Amino acid sequence: GDSVTQMEGPVTLSEEAFLTINCTYTATGYPSLFWYVQYPGEGLQLLLKATKADDKGSNKGFEATYRKETTSFHLEKGSVQVSDSAVYFCALSGAGGTSYGKLTFGQGTILTVHP
Amino acid sequence: GAVVSQHPSRVICKSGTSVKIECRSLDFQATTMFWYRQFPKQSLMLMATSNEGSKATYEQGVEKDKFLINHASLTLSTLTVTSAHPEDSSFYICSAIHQLTDTQYFGPGTRLTVL
Numbered sequence: 001g002d003s004v005t006q007m008e009g010p011v012t013l014s015e016e017a018f019l020t021i022n023c024t025y026t027a028t029g030y031p032s033l034f035w036y037v038q039y040p041g042e043g044l045q046l047l048l049k050a051t052k053a054d055d056k057g058s059n060k061g062f063e064a065t066y067r068k069e070t071t072s073f074h075l076e077k078g079s080v081q082v083s084d085s086a087v088y089f090c091a092l093s094g095a096g097g098t099s100y101g102k103l104t105f106g107q108g109t110i111l112t113v114h115p
Numbered sequence: 116g117a118v119v120s121q122h123p124s125r126v127i128c129k130s131g132t133s134v135k136i137e138c139r140s141l142d143f144q145a146t147t148m149f150w151y152r153q154f155p156k157q158s159l160m161l162m163a164t165s166n167e168g169s170k171a172t173y174e175q176g177v178e179k180d181k182f183l184i185n186h187a188s189l190t191l192s193t194l195t196v197t198s199a200h201p202e203d204s205s206f207y208i209c210s211a212i213h214q215l216t217d218t219q220y221f222g223p224g225t226r227l228t229v230l
Contacts, residue, residue, distance in 0.1 A: 004158075034223075043119065043208070044159075044220040089158070101147055101212050101219055107158040 006106035023090035120223035144189035145211035191214030
């Protein structure tokens with residue numbers, strides 16, 4: 001079945017540091033890939049997504065590129081802020097039919113950014 | 116933006132009792148909602164797909180008689196944990212797919228503790 005593997009956390013960085021959170025996946029067909037963020041006390045929010053190979057999703061300074069050859073969707077940000085402290089989830093969604101909307105999540109990575 | 120609420124946010128119950136959790140899409144209609152379970156420091160696990168007006172579809176290994184799902188309207192799905200036991204203690208999260216935009220929105224989660 002489908003699966004998502006994220007780098008283990010927690011990740012602790014200083015403000016303005018460069019962030020990378022690795023994500024690799026296994027899936028049949030051509031899944032869509034997502035990064036979700038969960039701030040303390042809030043629900044998951046979609047951060048960015050990519051629906052086909054070589055697509056780059058971006059939002060709020062975060063970027064991730066859908067790499068089919070390496071089955072990866074690594075999250076990057078050039079300069080993190082304290083407000084980026086949250087839990088980040090990589091996820092994939094199947095191509096439709098009975099998989100419509102169903103998300104398979106990675107285990108989540110806790111990011112803490114210090115001033 | 117679109118909002119999904121869950122009620123209650125926290126619930127503590129005695130072993131053997133039943134607990135109902137509500138998931139509402141506040142400003143949009145959702146034909147499809149999902150229920151996830153999240154264990155501490157682990158990923159979200161999809162439990163079931165809730166479709167308005169029809170029976171829920173459960174993932175493999177999820178007991179449908181224990182986790183009753185009702186999706187009676189386009190804005191409300193309920194999850195009832197029947198005869199709860201301590202091993203059912205977990206964080207339950209719902210999501211709803213916006214009927215018009217196909218975007219998936221998540222609720223803030225419900226913390227269930229069974230004593």
